[in-house]
Amino acid sequence: MHAAFFLLLAVALARFLLRHPGEDRTPWIIALCAVLAAVYVTGFAPRSRSTAGQRLWLLLVVAVWVALVALAPSFAWCAVPLFYTGLRTLPTRAALVLVALLTGLVIAAQLRLAGRWDPDLVLGPPAVVVIATAVFLQMQRQAVRQRALIDDLIRTRRELAAAERREGTLAERQRLSMEIHDTLAQGLSSQQMLLQAAERVWESEPAKARAHVRTAGSVAEHNLTEARRFVHDLAPADLAHGLEEALRAVAARESTEALTVRVTIDPDPDPVHTTGPAPAPVLPDRVQSALLRIAQGALANVREHSGAAHAALTLTLLDDQVVLDIADDGHGFVPAALPDTPSGVRGHGLPAIRARVRQLSGTLTIESAPGEGTVLSAAIPLTAR
Known part of the structure; x- marks a missing residue:
């Protein structure tokens, strides 16, 4: 749209200079074209400007353009990019009012340029504007719905990721619980039973008691190895040899x-x-x-x-x-x-x-x-x- 605006402005200026050489209004036309181009270029600033600033910029562009059309009706076609700029910048109702005013100015300029009454010039521009505006508003509504769907999708994905993380955390806790039960807890249980058995026969059968203690020590050594491997990679220590x-x-x-x-x-x-x-x-x-x-x-x-x-x-x-x-x-x-x-x-x-x-x-x-x-x-x- 920016390129179309400058192209239409340049074509209209060239047409005016070719058809009206040496007229008194020529310097004013050239000056207004330069001002309009300069004001329009200021709209290329980052979108960080406020909404009020954007609307003020659009008002200045339209005001300069109206003055230019009053002097040379051939500049009326520059209104086409301004239609879309207004639809993008203003609320829907205000944009429709602006589009209607610009359309009326275009019709008046074209009738003035033709020098006669022509139904095509009266009915053609409004028909084109209505179709273009309807298409733009429909695309805008679709874009809004698409943004809402994308936001919902992103939110759903975040919720799903959070749920998967919670589920993974719970599954990992359960797995660790089973690992601890099947390794360290079972080993400690065996040690307890062996030491209790040793205590029962400590006085009557010291040899058997010492055997129980040695077995408990062996189990403790294996548990230590299992605990170290458990901390390292949670792989069973016994599987080192198959x-x-x-x-x-x-x-x-x-x-x-x-x-x-x-x-x-x-x-x-x-x-x-x-x-x-x-x-x-x-x-x-x-x-x-x-x-x-x-x-x-x-x-x-x-x-x-x-x-x-x-x-x-x-x-x-x-x-x-x-x-x-x-x-x-x-x-x-x-x-x-x-x-x-x-x-x-x-x-x-x-x-x-x-x-x-x-x-x-x-x-x-x-x-x-x-x-x-x-x-x-x-x-x-x-x-x-």
Whole structure:
């Protein structure tokens, strides 16, 4: 619009100079063109000026233009850019009033320039102005709605990001709670039981008491290693030598004089293979970590709640999933009576196991009955990478 204004101003001035050379009004026309151009250029200042300042600038431009049209009607076409400038600068009603006045001046100037009555000059400009104004106002309304939609979108995205951060924080807290329960809390529980056992036989069987103390010290050393690794990257310390060794280490720590834990690793359960075992699939780190934590939590429950004398931990690697089974010969329970949340008498154990399996899109099966022992089976698909 700025370029169109200066182009129309230059064309009108050139037309006047070509058709009216040497007239007395020529210096006034040139001077008013220079003033109009100078005043218009001041509108290029940054938009930091106030609304009142913008309206005053528009008033000055229109006033100079009216004086110019009064002297030379051919400058009437400069009103076209002024239409849009007024629509952009003024409120809608004031802008429509200005557009109507400018249209009337254009009609009068064109009739004066033609020197005769012409219906086209009377009806044509208003028709064009009405269409152009309607299009501009419609686009302006669409722009306002679009800005409102963009603002709503930005606000929604911010709210969604805040909600995701809160959800992530809660999920991380739950994960850390499960990690602490399955590592440090279980280790401290084992130490407490060993030290209590040592205290009971301290006088009668000092050798056994010292053995319990040494075992508690070993558990404390492992807990310290686990705590350091936990602080470093939250990865299970036992997994430094692979999942198989980690499961055997957990079974060895949980084995006591009252409970024996046996570990079986079955990388190829399919008896069809006759040319040697197929290579076991490589488990993702998060799957190995989850399986180890499940084994720790399940064996801790066996030790603390089942009263079992024997437990068996079996890891089976299939083509499409990995299955971890923990079986014991304890007194059993009714699985339906267990809570599905960390509250309840059994603490975080089974609910934490359920949560870990669910996070990896796996399935958890618990088979038990009073007096018949318990079998816990966690199946995790190998696509959970």
